[in-house]
Amino acid sequence: MREGTAFLNIGFLTLVFQLGLARHISVHSYAVPMPYVMYWLYLPLSWNPYWGLVAASVFGVILDILFPPYGLQSFCGLWVWGLRRFWLRALHPTLPEKAEATLFQRFSSGDFFAYGFPLTLWHHLWYISLVEWSLGFHTLLRIGLSSLYSFFWEWVIFELLLHRYHAR
Numbered sequence: 001m002r003e004g005t006a007f008l009n010i011g012f013l014t015l016v017f018q019l020g021l022a023r024h025i026s027v028h029s030y031a032v033p034m035p036y037v038m039y040w041l042y043l044p045l046s047w048n049p050y051w052g053l054v055a056a057s058v059f060g061v062i063l064d065i066l067f068p069p070y071g072l073q074s075f076c077g078l079w080v081w082g083l084r085r086f087w088l089r090a091l092h093p094t095l096p097e098k099a100e101a102t103l104f105q106r107f108s109s110g111d112f113f114a115y116g117f118p119l120t121l122w123h124h125l126w127y128i129s130l131v132e133w134s135l136g137f138h139t140l141l142r143i144g145l146s147s148l149y150s151f152f153w154e155w156v157i158f159e160l161l162l163h164r165y166h167a168r
Contacts, residue, residue, distance in 0.1 A: 003044055006162075011039045011059055013157065018067065031145040035153035036063060037123045040080040041116050042162070045088070045100040056081040069131055076127040080119050087119060104162050112158050113151075120154065121147040 014036035026032045039059050043052055060074030067073065088095065088103070091114055099106075107115070124147045129135050132142075 003046075007039075007042065007044065007055075010042050010157070010161070011036075013161075014039055015062070015066070017153070018063075027145070027149070030142060031149040032142075033153050034124070034127075034146065034150045035157060037077070037080060037120045037150060038116075038154040038157055040077045040123075041084060041119060041154070042104070043081060043084075045085055045103060052081065053078075072127055072130055076123050076130075079126055080123050083122065084115075084119060088115060091115060104158075107158075109155070109159065112155065116154055116158070117147070117151045120151045123147075124150065 018034070018036055022033050036059075040056055043056055045052075047055075056078055057074055060077040063073035063077070064070045085100075088100070091111075121143070124143045128143045128146060129139055132139050
């Protein structure tokens with residue numbers, strides 16, 4: 001129950017951030033913060049895959065309604081949701097399945113960077129290129145800068161809320 005509440009809080013926090021602050025702190029034409037990718041990264045690996053897919057899809061649909069273009073948030077978020085276990089296994093091949101349930105309790109800042117930044121970059125690579133429908137230099141620059149900017153905010157959320165919360 002506690003895990004679910006923390007998870008809902010992350011979803012709510014990232015939505016409020018996106019609705020309230022994102023347009024004011026974006027760097028016009030270069031970087032847009034999208035820290036809501038944190039929701040798909042933080043979705044508990046210990047949950048039943050069906051419930052995880054439902055939660056990931058519902059969050060994507062909410063984002064599609066609030067921040068069109070429609071369908072891309074769900075599509076790109078499900079890519080992150082689907083690849084996170086594979087990427088975690090690539091980083092830690094000997095990690096037992098039981099340890100996945102307490103993953104964020106043991107993550108260091110470096111572990112979180114290695115886990116979260118490539119998946120954020122993957123999300124932005126799909127999302128921004130499909131929104132702009134191009135993959136030129138300007139689009140790649142925007143993808144890179146937006147990924148760094150988004151990950152900065154994800155890292156802030158991780159350090160202030162998740163890492164400290166689990167460190168207690």
